[in-house]
Amino acid sequence: MSLRLVKRLARDWFLLGMLGAVGxxxxxxxxxxxxxxxHADVVTNVGIFAVFFLHGLGMPMAQLRAGALQWRLHVLVQSFTFGVFPALWLVLNLVFGAWVPADVSLGFxxxxxxxxxISSSVAMTGVARGNVAGAIFDASLSSLLGIFLTPLIVGLLARTTGQSLSLGDAILKLSLLLLLPLALGQLARPLLGAFFARYRKYTNGVxxxxxxxxxxxxxxxxxxSGIFSRHGGAIVALILGGAVLILATVxxxxxxxxxxxxxxxxDEIAAVFCGSKKTLASGVPMARLLFGAHPGLGLIVLPLMFYHQLQLLVCSVLAERYAARPPAP
Structure with a gap:
């Protein structure tokens, strides 16, 4: 087991890239x-627009329609993504909030x-021989709903930590830099969709x-701003422990x-993989738009970065276990 995890880490250049970016x-x-x-503000805005244009270009509408009618699965997945997760944060913040720094609490x-x-949920559902059409629909629907629900949830619950977020400005920013390029990518699919699919390996790298x-x-x-020098290694252990607890619970x-x-x-496979995962690809751009030049932005995105790697490692093991089940008669 441990050897397989080490090999996965060795193949995952993105994890090494994140460590390099932090370094x-x-x-x-x-x-x-x-x-x-x-000129980080300009560069990041251009990067965010490009990332979501590529997401829109790669969103398969035919497969979305194929999975659209499985409403019980969709209700469960979206309820976990935007309901159970925030409720879990409320409980954990009530229990541990007094010992957790404000920026870390905001990050969780x-x-x-x-x-x-989207990508890893669908890929692992496929490896586990699950409901791929349902996974594609739910992961894509989640991304669209997140443009509006993520700032709404953060804005409402952040007040319990003594912080606030301007909902109107946040939703406007997300619409312009996330929803607009997503829509443009969909409109460009008839022209560029085949090219994108052929070179998907390279576009994913971009x-x-x-x-x-x-x-x-x-x-x-x-x-x-000196945040990391003030907290030291203890904050890393705290965030890692919190990410493990949340992933195991969900x-x-x-x-x-x-x-x-x-x-x-x-359907269980699709529900577990789509309902427990959180996106780093959309999450980091959203954090830049929602929190701007917040001096604690590094701490805010750190729980998501840790959770992202944990979910890949744990869910890949789960996918192999699901795949090993006997074929249905």
Missing amino acids: LALLFPDFGRSGGAM LFLCAVPST DRLFILVLVYASFCDSVA LTLSTLTARRLRFSTE
């Missing part, structure tokens, strides 16, 4: 900070409010490179709920 931010924070020589709230991820730039810029502001609850509702094994 560069620690060494050269002034270059990427707001107002620095990189943001983690619990972002939509599900997508991830933009995310690494956003991670670097996000951490530069936090490093320059995986358990989603599995038990799907079985309680007598879902087929295929």
Whole structure:
């Protein structure tokens, strides 16, 4: 088991890239900070627009329509993504909030409010021989709903931590830099869809490179403000422990709920993978738009970064276990 995990980590250049982006931010924070020589505000806005244009270009409408009628699955997945996760944060914040720094608490709230991820949810559902059409619909629907529900959830619940968010400005920013390029990507599918599918391996690489730039810029502001030097390694252990607790809780609850509702094994797989995952590809751009030059932005995105890697490792093991079940008669 441990050997397989080590091999996965060795193949995952994106994880190494994130570590490299954080390392560069620690060494050269002034270059990427707001107002620095990189012009982070302009670069990140261009990157966010490009990332969501590529998402729209790769969103398959025919497969979305194929999975649209499975309403019980969709209700369960979206309820977990935008209901159970925020409720879990409320409980954990009530129990542990007094010992957690405000920016870290806001980061866990943001983690619990972002939509599900598309690519890995669908890929792992396919590996596990689950309901792929339903997974495609739910993961894509989650991304669209997140443009409006993520700032709404963060804005409403952040007040419990003494912080606030301008909902009107947040939704306007997300609409212009997320929804607009998503729609343009869909409109461009008849012209560019076949090209995108043929070179998807390379376009996915471009997508991830933009995310690494956003991670670097996000951490530069936090490093320059001295947040990490004040907290030290204890904050990393705290965030890792919180991410493990949230992932274990949601995986358990989603599995038990799907079985309680007598879902087929295929629908259970889609519900567990789509309902427990959170997107880093959309989450980091959303954080940049929602929190701007917040000096704690590096801490805010750190729970999502940890959770992203944990969900990939744990869910890939789960997918292999599901795939090993005997074929249905």
